[in-house]
Amino acid sequence: RLRRALDQTTKFGDLIGASPPMHEIFAMIRKVGSSRSNVLITGESGVGKEVVAGLIHRWSRRADRPMVRTGCLAENEAALEAELFGRDKTAGTPRAGRFEEAAGGTLLLDEVADLPASLQAKLLRVINDGVFRRVGSARDLPANFRLLASSRQDLEDRITQGLFREDLFYRLNVIEVVMPPLRERPEDIVPLAAHF
Numbered sequence: 163r164l165r166r167a168l169d170q171t172t173k174f175g176d177l178i179g180a181s182p183p184m185h186e187i188f189a190m191i192r193k194v195g196s197s198r199s200n201v202l203i204t205g206e207s208g209v210g211k212e213v214v215a216g217l218i219h220r221w222s223r224r225a226d227r228p229m230v231r232t233g234c235l236a237e238n239e240a241a242l243e244a245e246l247f248g249r250d251k252t253a254g255t256p257r258a259g260r261f262e263e264a265a266g267g268t269l270l271l272d273e274v275a276d277l278p279a280s281l282q283a284k285l286l287r288v289i290n291d292g293v294f295r296r297v298g299s300a301r302d303l304p305a306n307f308r309l310l311a312s313s314r315q316d317l318e319d320r321i322t323q324g325l326f327r328e329d330l331f332y333r334l335n336v337i338e339v340v341m342p343p344l345r346e347r348p349e350d351i352v353p354l355a356a357h358f
Contacts, residue, residue, distance in 0.1 A: 195221025205341030227267030253298025
């Protein structure tokens, strides 16, 4: 009865949908929530990638810890590095970065395809070694967060163009959640209209 009820539901947390693709997304969130694996959430702008990330966090063992979101597009690469890694007092005003703010919780890197090449290499080190350094510091700090990433762009195309590291792609894409656009799931129009 519970399975039937879940299959007929149109709401899962903040996601609305009655279509088979959305029920697959609901099931996927339940499965990956309890995992420790990195998750890549892909789909066009406006399909709800950030909502999916929030639900994965909510279904995780880290739900009682912070969910930190940060965008990867930056006009100033140094400012983005300080935002992610933090800044030591030797490099100016000290501040904690997003990696520290997400300690024990979940970090969402929104639009990871826009991450500059030099920061891609540094992020790869964080994933591989489980440590990071604040800008201007010589001391490693533990990277204790679950990593989620989202992208509206096709990362494999970006790899082909030489704009994204292939090794980083495979580290981020341990599990992929593909959010379908509304035009591929017209059954969801009525539940969405009723909700809004």
